[in-house]
Amino acid sequence: MLTHRVNILVLFIFLLVFGVLIYTYKWSVATLTFPVLFFAIIEVVGASKLSANFHFNSICKAKTNEKIVSITFDDGPHGEATEKVLAVLKEYNVPATFFCIGKKIKNETSLLKKIEDAGHIIANHSYTHNNLFDLQSTTKLIEELELTNITIKKIIGKTPLFFRPPYGVATPALGRAIRKNNMVSVGWNIRSFDTSIKNSEKIFEKIKPQIKPGSIVLLHDRVEGCDIVVRLLLNYLKENHYTVVNLDKLINQPAYA
Numbered sequence: 001m002l003t004h005r006v007n008i009l010v011l012f013i014f015l016l017v018f019g020v021l022i023y024t025y026k027w028s029v030a031t032l033t034f035p036v037l038f039f040a041i042i043e044v045v046g047a048s049k050l051s052a053n054f055h056f057n058s059i060c061k062a063k064t065n066e067k068i069v070s071i072t073f074d075d076g077p078h079g080e081a082t083e084k085v086l087a088v089l090k091e092y093n094v095p096a097t098f099f100c101i102g103k104k105i106k107n108e109t110s111l112l113k114k115i116e117d118a119g120h121i122i123a124n125h126s127y128t129h130n131n132l133f134d135l136q137s138t139t140k141l142i143e144e145l146e147l148t149n150i151t152i153k154k155i156i157g158k159t160p161l162f163f164r165p166p167y168g169v170a171t172p173a174l175g176r177a178i179r180k181n182n183m184v185s186v187g188w189n190i191r192s193f194d195t196s197i198k199n200s201e202k203i204f205e206k207i208k209p210q211i212k213p214g215s216i217v218l219l220h221d222r223v224e225g226c227d228i229v230v231r232l233l234l235n236y237l238k239e240n241h242y243t244v245v246n247l248d249k250l251i252n253q254p255a256y257a
């Protein structure tokens with residue numbers, strides 16, 4: 001598999017070959033731009049696809065033939081919208097994992113407790129989730145993860161082990177921060193595009209053909225109508241004899257330290 005280390009090795013080989021060609025055939029030194037550019041493109045593409053495991057490993061699905069799937073929610077807790085999602089999950093008696101943003105938890109402490117009391121998993125989705133999240137230093141990223149874990153522990157008494165990178169971007173610095181906090185990066189293999197598509201049925205139609213044994217579905221509980229998508233999804237899973245299990249069971253890893 002093409003990883004960051006393999007890319008560096010390829011760059012090194014290319015630079016050596018180009019160096020020989022420049023020396024032997026008097027090629028322009030500017031031709032070195034090509035291997036460097038190639039390297040940079042691979043780095044950016046690798047970082048933008050979590051499932052590529054380019055800079056660090058992320059679990060994006062489970063290897064199984066059993067008809068089991070997990071449902072995950074990012075960017076909460078988010079007041080009324082999260083409450084509506086919780087109500088549907090309760091009605092169907094289904095567990096889920098909530099990847100929460102640390103700074104949002106401060107104003108939603110009782111809601112976070114309610115999520116945990118209902119038997120769902122609370123996981124870490126950074127503290128700020130800001131637009132420039134991936135450009136921060138390793139030290140800052142370590143703080144982002146730590147602070148969120150501390151905030152969560154104060155409320156539910158447990159330290160999360162699951163972390164989901166904001167925007168699904170994987171950088172070397174984030175990999176170091178995840179390792180430093182002894183966390184596990186968890187991605188998804190079913191993206192619903194629920195933050196851009198406004199119609200609940202259309203969102204569900206995007207999800208439906210992708211459902212396979214071992215799938216991890218990504219939804220956002222902050223999005224209006226998320227509860228409608230969840231209901232459509234749970235009806236479909238039931239009709240097709242799928243069982244929804246929580247993430248710790250699906251990937252066989254503990255959710256808390």
Ligand SMILES: [Zn+2]
Binds near residue numbers: 074075125129166167
């Ligand atoms: Zn997010």
